[in-house]
Amino acid sequence: MSTTIPHWLEKQYELKGGQIALEDPEGVSVTFKDLRNKSRSIASSMLNDGIRSGDHIAFLAENDVDLPAFLHAISYVGAVAVLLNTRLSPEEITFQLNDAQVSCLFAGSTLWEKAVEADKGADRNIEIHCLESYHESFDHQDLKEVISLDDVYTMMYTSGTTGSPKAVMHTYGNHWHSAIASGLNLGIHAHDKWLLCLPMFHVGGFSILMKSVIYGMPVHLVNKFDAEVVNRQVYEAEVTHISAVSIMLQKMIDQLGSDDYPSHFRCMLLGGGPVPEQLLRQATDRNIPVYQTYGMTETASQISTLSPKDASRKIGSAGKALMSADLKVDAAGRGEVGEIMVKGPMVTDGYFNRPPLTEEYFRTGDLGYEDEEGFLYVVDRANDMIISGGENVYPAEIEKILSEMKEIAEVGVTGEENPEWGEIPAAFVVVKEGKKLDLASLQEFCRERLAKYKVPKRLYYVREIPRNASNKILRRKLFSALQKERDEYEN
Amino acid sequence: MSTTIPHWLEKQYELKGGQIALEDPEGVSVTFKDLRNKSRSIASSMLNDGIRSGDHIAFLAENDVDLPAFLHAISYVGAVAVLLNTRLSPEEITFQLNDAQVSCLFAGSTLWEKAVEADKGADRNIEIHCLESYHESFDHQDLKEVISLDDVYTMMYTSGTTGSPKAVMHTYGNHWHSAIASGLNLGIHAHDKWLLCLPMFHVGGFSILMKSVIYGMPVHLVNKFDAEVVNRQVYEAEVTHISAVSIMLQKMIDQLGSDDYPSHFRCMLLGGGPVPEQLLRQATDRNIPVYQTYGMTETASQISTLSPKDASRKIGSAGKALMSADLKVDAAGRGEVGEIMVKGPMVTDGYFNRPPLTEEYFRTGDLGYEDEEGFLYVVDRANDMIISGGENVYPAEIEKILSEMKEIAEVGVTGEENPEWGEIPAAFVVVKEGKKLDLASLQEFCRERLAKYKVPKRLYYVREIPRNASNKILRRKLFSALQKERDEYEN
Numbered sequence: 001m002s003t004t005i006p007h008w009l010e011k012q013y014e015l016k017g018g019q020i021a022l023e024d025p026e027g028v029s030v031t032f033k034d035l036r037n038k039s040r041s042i043a044s045s046m047l048n049d050g051i052r053s054g055d056h057i058a059f060l061a062e063n064d065v066d067l068p069a070f071l072h073a074i075s076y077v078g079a080v081a082v083l084l085n086t087r088l089s090p091e092e093i094t095f096q097l098n099d100a101q102v103s104c105l106f107a108g109s110t111l112w113e114k115a116v117e118a119d120k121g122a123d124r125n126i127e128i129h130c131l132e133s134y135h136e137s138f139d140h141q142d143l144k145e146v147i148s149l150d151d152v153y154t155m156m157y158t159s160g161t162t163g164s165p166k167a168v169m170h171t172y173g174n175h176w177h178s179a180i181a182s183g184l185n186l187g188i189h190a191h192d193k194w195l196l197c198l199p200m201f202h203v204g205g206f207s208i209l210m211k212s213v214i215y216g217m218p219v220h221l222v223n224k225f226d227a228e229v230v231n232r233q234v235y236e237a238e239v240t241h242i243s244a245v246s247i248m249l250q251k252m253i254d255q256l257g258s259d260d261y262p263s264h265f266r267c268m269l270l271g272g273g274p275v276p277e278q279l280l281r282q283a284t285d286r287n288i289p290v291y292q293t294y295g296m297t298e299t300a301s302q303i304s305t306l307s308p309k310d311a312s313r314k315i316g317s318a319g320k321a322l323m324s325a326d327l328k329v330d331a332a333g334r335g336e337v338g339e340i341m342v343k344g345p346m347v348t349d350g351y352f353n354r355p356p357l358t359e360e361y362f363r364t365g366d367l368g369y370e371d372e373e374g375f376l377y378v379v380d381r382a383n384d385m386i387i388s389g390g391e392n393v394y395p396a397e398i399e400k401i402l403s404e405m406k407e408i409a410e411v412g413v414t415g416e417e418n419p420e421w422g423e424i425p426a427a428f429v430v431v432k433e434g435k436k437l438d439l440a441s442l443q444e445f446c447r448e449r450l451a452k453y454k455v456p457k458r459l460y461y462v463r464e465i466p467r468n469a470s471n472k473i474l475r476r477k478l479f480s481a482l483q484k485e486r487d488e489y490e491n
Numbered sequence: 492m493s494t495t496i497p498h499w500l501e502k503q504y505e506l507k508g509g510q511i512a513l514e515d516p517e518g519v520s521v522t523f524k525d526l527r528n529k530s531r532s533i534a535s536s537m538l539n540d541g542i543r544s545g546d547h548i549a550f551l552a553e554n555d556v557d558l559p560a561f562l563h564a565i566s567y568v569g570a571v572a573v574l575l576n577t578r579l580s581p582e583e584i585t586f587q588l589n590d591a592q593v594s595c596l597f598a599g600s601t602l603w604e605k606a607v608e609a610d611k612g613a614d615r616n617i618e619i620h621c622l623e624s625y626h627e628s629f630d631h632q633d634l635k636e637v638i639s640l641d642d643v644y645t646m647m648y649t650s651g652t653t654g655s656p657k658a659v660m661h662t663y664g665n666h667w668h669s670a671i672a673s674g675l676n677l678g679i680h681a682h683d684k685w686l687l688c689l690p691m692f693h694v695g696g697f698s699i700l701m702k703s704v705i706y707g708m709p710v711h712l713v714n715k716f717d718a719e720v721v722n723r724q725v726y727e728a729e730v731t732h733i734s735a736v737s738i739m740l741q742k743m744i745d746q747l748g749s750d751d752y753p754s755h756f757r758c759m760l761l762g763g764g765p766v767p768e769q770l771l772r773q774a775t776d777r778n779i780p781v782y783q784t785y786g787m788t789e790t791a792s793q794i795s796t797l798s799p800k801d802a803s804r805k806i807g808s809a810g811k812a813l814m815s816a817d818l819k820v821d822a823a824g825r826g827e828v829g830e831i832m833v834k835g836p837m838v839t840d841g842y843f844n845r846p847p848l849t850e851e852y853f854r855t856g857d858l859g860y861e862d863e864e865g866f867l868y869v870v871d872r873a874n875d876m877i878i879s880g881g882e883n884v885y886p887a888e889i890e891k892i893l894s895e896m897k898e899i900a901e902v903g904v905t906g907e908e909n910p911e912w913g914e915i916p917a918a919f920v921v922v923k924e925g926k927k928l929d930l931a932s933l934q935e936f937c938r939e940r941l942a943k944y945k946v947p948k949r950l951y952y953v954r955e956i957p958r959n960a961s962n963k964i965l966r967r968k969l970f971s972a973l974q975k976e977r978d979e980y981e982n
Binding site: 003004005006008011012014015146149173177180183184187188189190214215216320321323324325326343344345374 | 494495496497499502503505506637640664668671674675678679680681705706707811812814815816817834835836865
């Protein structure tokens with residue numbers, strides 16, 4: 001039996017209508033009443049334009065103070081929002097539009113051309129609307145008044161071993177339970193204000209909108225991350241929470257100089273891979289309480305979190321599974337490395353148009369272990385995933401593209417450590433006999449087909465790619481194999 | 492599809508094992524680890540004693556620091572806890588034991604004789620265990636590791652128009668969503684500590700245990716309400732929240748003298764009927780933030796709440812429905828009085844062994860209206876219910892007992908205002924020709940059959956009972972009819 005609740009934005013309109021839902025550094029502020037009215041009028045236009053409950057509606061838009069109303073409008077219509085990464089190439093977008101069976105696409109004006117380009121390859125007729133110029137209407141009578149927690153609300157793409165992206169389906173319940181689990185962990189205070197500087201098309205950014213409408217909490221929206229702006233808003237706008245990745249925190253601390261964060265600041269929620277010990281120390285010195293998290297699109301944002309109080313004695317840990325979530329390692333016992341498996345009402349039921357997930361626990365593909373006290377340590381991300389500036393990069397996806405280059409006989413991709421980005425993608429290439437290849441032409445080929453952050457920043461020439469018995473690329477061995485070849489060459 | 496979560500006490504053991512779950516003014520303190528271990532060992536004994544998932548296990552016990560472990564043990568077994576009001580007469584308990592199909596009864600030693608007496612009338616064999624001397628065992632392998640939110644956890648009795656009590660079934664989900672809705676309203680802080688001085692067999696007391704295990708929050712247990720003890724613990728134990736009824740708050744304020752409550756005190760959650768304006772003013776003067784609530788057993792405690800910030804401009808209101816709850820009045824429009832109807836995941840699915848509730852909204856039977864801003868005003872509690880010292884008293888139930896007295900031809904019961912108790916039950920009696928009846932013998936008759944708080948404190952002799960066209964007693968007119976008879980007699 002599906003649990004239903006009153007539409008959450010209607011509730012905040014009723015309970016906190018005059019309070020701020022959204023604001024930005026330029027002084028724009030939107031109350032819950034404004035947000036509700038705008039969302040309803042957009043939803044009414046969507047209905048007038050033929051969008052129906054259950055339709056898949058894609059969004060290709062940068063963060064903007066107007067975007068949340070469109071995402072809430074989807075919930076008033078009962079449609080499904082397909083959130084596209086704006087950094088994808090038109091080809092990648094085409095794939096997702098087709099795969100997700102999208103019937104309508106809302107694009108920001110800066111992304112209009114990319115949207116039109118992507119639409120050319122679509123296998124069905126897709127209505128494209130410009131977000132900024134979309135008309136509003138008076139309340140339609142068919143707006144949803146309740147939310148059924150089992151209904152699908154959003155789809156976001158993630159890639160797997162095969163390098164072929166698949167759409168994670170999130171129900172309203174996934175988002176609800178994620179917000180509640182986070183609130184039970186971090187507490188909920190009357191003056192909380194969350195700064196949003198992550199893309200809303202990623203679950204880390206989107207989940208802040210969910211917390212806002214579920215807690216009745218204002219969001220301070222910084223459309224484009226800028227350390228100086230973020231630091232300033234912590235003081236001036238009395239921001240209490242920020243979600244970020246390590247590279248952002250490093251920039252904030254560098255920009256901060258010797259200043260401390262004010263005492264009202266409660267939480268720096270840090271995702272996207274382990275936090276370097278030195279960065280953690282710098283943050284502590286500046287009165288920035290860092291909560292290190294582990295999570296993924298499939299878990300609707302963080303599923304385990306390490307509190308600041310445990311940070312120093314559990315360096316490198318991602319903490320414990322939140323209330324209502326469960327986490328275990330598929331290994332013989334504590335201390336043993338195995339696949340990390342998770343369960344809970346925030347975990348997705350599966351991917352769109354893919355075979356259903358039937359196991360009790362969701363297999364993350366990541367490897368890790370729990371120490372004697374049950375703290376999780378992630379030792380290896382799934383599928384040799386590279387995390388570059390907070391974006392997940394899947395080597396298989398890049399290898400697939402590169403293998404289409406006529407100059408390339410064999411290719412392997414892995415992450416190379418980088419002080420600024422954490423990791424950058426590096427390509428190891430066996431060039432075909434008689435052919436030539438340089439980094440510039442490799443990058444040019446990729447740029448047409450891949451998001452910029454996925455384009456390899458390094459090219460290494462090798463005689464062979466290390467593989468295991470079943471011919472699978474041993475990506476972790478690419479660097480050592482290169483070194484071995486070089487050593488042999490020199491000797 | 493039922494949502495499952497890890498067993499909540501297991502989670503708190505994992506997340507906050509070393510932190511206090513329960514404490515009392517005598518310095519007893521129980522960590523979440525202690526509570527978890529004790530609950531598991533009691534559950535293991537229950538399994539060894541043949542108690543099985545789905546069994547109905549009754550509790551007849553005063554508040555005590557050991558009681559929560561038994562209630563959590565029930566959840567490890569998957570049984571259903573039937574919580575009996577300790578003030579009921581043996582006859583009333585017998586009815587509930589039979590009606591709830593109870594197979595086993597845990598009684599506190601002070602209530603042992605009452606339990607044995609009640610068991611005599613039971614229509615099935617009921618195993619009776621003494622709470623204090625119940626043995627503990629090592630962990631049993633069949634303890635539940637997960638909680639399914641759709642499963643029934645508790646049953647608590649309430650009476651209706653007919654005067655015949657029925658068992659409200661609460662699922663784990665009802666309790667979960669009630670705790671979450673309250674947390675979203677009041678906020679959740681790291682140093683929250685809730686004082687429990689209401690009976691745990693009522694939902695108002697039981698819900699504090701649920702908040703404790705869901706938030707990971709300590710409960711300060713005051714077994715028997717004493718204003719001086721409660722006030723002292725607010726200071727000494729740094730209590731932040733108290734659930735109470737008006738009569739308790741009045742005593743706390745009287746005992747407080749001219750002292751103020753400390754600034755760490757966040758919330759006086761007041762249920763059980765409207766709060767007198769003068770009391771509210773006294774509370775404000777003493778820095779006691781009063782949250783006035785409306786709720787009932789069927790809504791798993793409060794479903795609407797008035798915040799202190801609105802208290803002075805909305806005197807007499809019970810506020811608005813909490814997040815995830817919905818409330819409407821069955822009337823033509825705002826300002827019009829009608830039946831109060833509620834909906835939400837904290838609202839019961841129905842009563843045990845009674846026809847299912849099929850309407851979308853639960854009809855409370857209470858009358859009220861919403862003002863232009865949507866604030867609820869309860870104008871008349873259902874079924875002419877009397878609220879005496881926070882206990883619900885149903886006139887029909889008392890009338891049914893009194894009508895069995897051979898001296899009584901006709902009887903009507905209503906509440907009489909009382910400065911100490913709010914209301915006390917008053918009986919209006921038409922004595923049979925040739926018979927005599929005094930208050931003492933009426934009370935003696937009732938005491939054998941009814942809980943003490945239901946026994947009429949006043950007896951008025953009348954010539955007739957006011958009734959409507961369909962012969963229903965007009966309880967609200969009992970006093971004016973009496974006055975009319977007296978006036979006629981004098982003229």
